[in-house]
Amino acid sequence: MYRDRYAVILVQGTSHAIRAEHLLNRAGIACKLIPVPRHLSSNCGTCVRVERKDVDAAREALQVGRLEIEGIHEI
Amino acid sequence: MNENVGQLHYTASQPAVGKAIPSSGPLVLVVSSEVMGRGEHAELGGILIRSFFHVLGEVEPTPAVILFFNSGVKLLVQGSPVLEDLQALAKQGVEILACGTCMGYYDLTDKVAVGAVSNMYTIAETMLRAGKTVYL
Numbered sequence: 001m002y003r004d005r006y007a008v009i010l011v012q013g014t015s016h017a018i019r020a021e022h023l024l025n026r027a028g029i030a031c032k033l034i035p036v037p038r039h040l041s042s043n044c045g046t047c048v049r050v051e052r053k054d055v056d057a058a059r060e061a062l063q064v065g066r067l068e069i070e071g072i073h074e075i
Numbered sequence: 076m077n078e079n080v081g082q083l084h085y086t087a088s089q090p091a092v093g094k095a096i097p098s099s100g101p102l103v104l105v106v107s108s109e110v111m112g113r114g115e116h117a118e119l120g121g122i123l124i125r126s127f128f129h130v131l132g133e134v135e136p137t138p139a140v141i142l143f144f145n146s147g148v149k150l151l152v153q154g155s156p157v158l159e160d161l162q163a164l165a166k167q168g169v170e171i172l173a174c175g176t177c178m179g180y181y182d183l184t185d186k187v188a189v190g191a192v193s194n195m196y197t198i199a200e201t202m203l204r205a206g207k208t209v210y211l
Contacts, residue, residue: 014122032159035126046122 007055008047009062010036010070017046020067027061029054037075049075101139103205106147111211121156127211128157132164138209140201143190144174147211152186161189174198 011017017033024031029050036045050058055072062069110120111127128150131137141164143151150157151173165171171190178184178192202208 014119018118018122032129033122033125034129046126 004074005051006049007052007072007074008034008037008040008049009055009058009072010040010045010047011062012068012070014046016067017048019065020048020062023061023065023067024048024050024058027057029058029061031058037073040071040073100204100206102136103201103208104138104141105202105208105210106141106143106150107145107210109146109149124150124211125156128160128164132160132167137164137167138169140170140172140205141190142172142174142198142201144177144198146177146181148173148177148183149181151188151190152183153188155188158188165189172197172201 009020011020021031021033031054032049033046034049036043036047048058052074059069059072108120109124110117111123112120114120141161149155151161151171152158155161161171172193173187173190175184175192175194178187184192
């Protein structure tokens with residue numbers, strides 16, 4: 001149902017994902033904390049989902065907030 | 076001498092009084108808190124419940140009914156972090172029922188954004204008639 005619409009941003013852990021959500025909200029970028037999709041990791045982790053159109057803006061917002069990004073994947 | 080004295084005889088068609096008969100009713104999910112699990116940090120429980128409802132729409136089996144009571148009803152109102160997921164589940168046909176007493180206690184009755192406000196009769200019947208009840 002989400003095909004071709006979203007991307008997930010992977011960060012180091014849950015506390016980083018919470019911080020990422022704060023930074024993206026502050027930047028006015030719609031996002032959602034979701035479990036890391038199974039095909040990306042079997043660990044019980046949390047990542048941030050954004051719309052693909054917002055990926056560049058999200059990357060910039062997280063970099064400005066000095067939050068390290070482990071990966072960005074389209075889902 | 077009667078060898079059967081003092082013995083009780085039950086057959087499969089004669090269940091003991093007061094014993095429940097296994098039901099083949101619906102799968103019911105019970106949510107009694109706005110967070111998932113117990114721990115010293117409520118923030119983590121909030122993240123877990125958001126994750127849970129996100130994946131609930133993608134995994135099988137889908138519950139037929141989700142019951143919300145106690146602070147779990149806070150998940151059903153405007154501004155809830157799981158509202159979008161619950162609305163999607165409702166659209167799929169999942170019945171979402173909220174405890175009216177709890178809604179009133181938290182003064183949220185006018186803010187319900189998904190599901191129906193119900194009462195303890197319906198909640199009790201739904202749980203007792205369930206084929207399987209899963210407590211979050």
